[in-house]
Amino acid sequence: METPKITMAELQGKDGDELRKIVLDLAEQVRERDRLIAELRELIRLRTAVRYVPSTEQMESLFPELEALAAPGPEDEKSPVEAHLRKKPKARTALCTAPAGTPVLDIRHDGDAPDSYFRDGVEYRRDGDKIIDKIAFVPRRLVVERHHWAQYRADPGVEDDNGNKVVAYRSPKTDGIAASPSLVAGVIVAKFDDHLPLYRQEEMFRREGHHIVRQKLASWMIKYYEALQPLAGVLKRKAYGSGFINKDETPVLVLDVKGPAGKPAKNGYMYITVGSTYDDGERKTHALVVLDYIQGRSREVLLEDVRKYKYDNYIMTDGLKQYLALDKHCACWVHAVRQFKTILKANKHEAYALKLVTIIGRIYDEDETYRRMLYSGVLDRQGFLARRKAASLEHIDLFFETIGEARRRYSPSGAMGKAISYIDTYRDRLTTYLDIVEATPSNNVCERIAKSFATGRKNWLFAQSVDGADASAFFYSLIETAKLAGISPYDYIEYVCTFGPCCATDGQWESMLPWNADLGRLDDLRRNRRDAKADSQRTDPYVFCGATR
Numbered sequence: 001m002e003t004p005k006i007t008m009a010e011l012q013g014k015d016g017d018e019l020r021k022i023v024l025d026l027a028e029q030v031r032e033r034d035r036l037i038a039e040l041r042e043l044i045r046l047r048t049a050v051r052y053v054p055s056t057e058q059m060e061s062l063f064p065e066l067e068a069l070a071a072p073g074p075e076d077e078k079s080p081v082e083a084h085l086r087k088k089p090k091a092r093t094a095l096c097t098a099p100a101g102t103p104v105l106d107i108r109h110d111g112d113a114p115d116s117y118f119r120d121g122v123e124y125r126r127d128g129d130k131i132i133d134k135i136a137f138v139p140r141r142l143v144v145e146r147h148h149w150a151q152y153r154a155d156p157g158v159e160d161d162n163g164n165k166v167v168a169y170r171s172p173k174t175d176g177i178a179a180s181p182s183l184v185a186g187v188i189v190a191k192f193d194d195h196l197p198l199y200r201q202e203e204m205f206r207r208e209g210h211h212i213v214r215q216k217l218a219s220w221m222i223k224y225y226e227a228l229q230p231l232a233g234v235l236k237r238k239a240y241g242s243g244f245i246n247k248d249e250t251p252v253l254v255l256d257v258k259g260p261a262g263k264p265a266k267n268g269y270m271y272i273t274v275g276s277t278y279d280d281g282e283r284k285t286h287a288l289v290v291l292d293y294i295q296g297r298s299r300e301v302l303l304e305d306v307r308k309y310k311y312d313n314y315i316m317t318d319g320l321k322q323y324l325a326l327d328k329h330c331a332c333w334v335h336a337v338r339q340f341k342t343i344l345k346a347n348k349h350e351a352y353a354l355k356l357v358t359i360i361g362r363i364y365d366e367d368e369t370y371r372r373m374l375y376s377g378v379l380d381r382q383g384f385l386a387r388r389k390a391a392s393l394e395h396i397d398l399f400f401e402t403i404g405e406a407r408r409r410y411s412p413s414g415a416m417g418k419a420i421s422y423i424d425t426y427r428d429r430l431t432t433y434l435d436i437v438e439a440t441p442s443n444n445v446c447e448r449i450a451k452s453f454a455t456g457r458k459n460w461l462f463a464q465s466v467d468g469a470d471a472s473a474f475f476y477s478l479i480e481t482a483k484l485a486g487i488s489p490y491d492y493i494e495y496v497c498t499f500g501p502c503c504a505t506d507g508q509w510e511s512m513l514p515w516n517a518d519l520g521r522l523d524d525l526r527r528n529r530r531d532a533k534a535d536s537q538r539t540d541p542y543v544f545c546g547a548t549r
Helices: 016-049 062-070 181-192 198-207 214-227 229-239 304-308 321-325 333-346 351-375 381-407 415-429 444-460 466-485 489-502 506-510 519-530
Strands: 116-119 122-125 151-153 165-167 244-251 268-279 284-295 315-317 329-331
Touching (some): 181 519, 284 444, 329 415, 381 415, 444 466, 466 489, 489 519
Parallel strands (some): 244 315
16 A cells, blocks of 8 residues: 655645545555564564474484484583472383283393402492393294185186185185285385385385385285275265264375376365264263365365264364255364464464463363363263353353453454454354263364374375275374274284175174274284294295195
């Protein structure tokens, strides 16, 4: 906006009223210019307040960082503070731990130790042993599992499509391949939970002396994905039969999906659905995670499965406008106050933003307090809902009262005004979670899964095909479901890969759900692998090519 200007010639011949009007117009133009400048300055502060690089990466190099992290803290440094003012050092927390069942190896260094020891002219007599426990590492090893299957041959002259032989496999899709479920489970978890692309895993195997190419690793995973397809259907049906659902989406690039210009389309997303159901008897919430590859975020695409499975309970999402078509909708408080937190990054003294964020922080405390009482049995379902709602509404009412005060003080086009406008859009949907036992104030359960997926995406960048994206979505679903169930993702994936391909009925597939899985069935298999011995007569290396003689 240009600075208002007026010449003396334009003022000549004007009476008092006309001059007064000109002055008022100029003053209004100056106020509008100042308002615009203030908004632009605020925008600059908000843009520059975001840190794009973690602080540890801003150090000069890796070694100064390690030295800084290993340097003694303030409580370790001696200072000349008087004894009555010196604070008691904080108790050190364990930085390294191992389970009680960890194997122990005693290494003796005292076999020829004398009974006495001299240092600086002082004689020290032997007084027991100084024992130091150290963490040791045993490189992983591969074991050859030699599976024996009954094989049958037809009478000579009989015409068939099986090459005159039949093998009594339990699961024809996976029993004939050259990889044990334990190995495939390790590859899956390393790729989708540890975010190691297959080419890196190939290098790791080579470093350990094993030649397993990434094409073979990919082939094995696809075989198990195809064999476990019915489980994907069970997961989705169960998720849409839950008492409550959280949803979110995160971008994914699929090279085979082309846009209008012939380049890979950028409208691909991993669609995250978390279905939760509280079990009154067990006092636990069972949760299932389902990831789907979708193209676009239109209302029809996002709500397709909601309509397909006739889901009619509440759904919590972020602020994407397409979800406003839902009749039973919960809005996320994290997204509601996110813009206020951004404002505080630029100006930590912004009083209203700080007050609003502080108020909403209390509803999380209320949810955690009463949820602990629910899970411990102190409160039943109705008691939890009633007490959480009463306590939370006090803070929420204060929040909206403060919003009303702030609205009168800020321009609608400024950062605070836009943050307040977001609250106005979702106001009625920010309190609906209080009537649902499975719901928390935020959609963080989906945000954490999206973050895990995004971390992996930084390593592998894209999927080649839609089938590859679907397979990735399925394995991510299993891993994230295991995490929410509180069990090891590797244990769960190995269990599913070991027993899942043999399932035939819906009941058998439902036994693969984490709260139904009997992980103890893996113990004997693992014990046998640990006890496996090498073939002392063999001199040639093993070559694995799947089904052999």
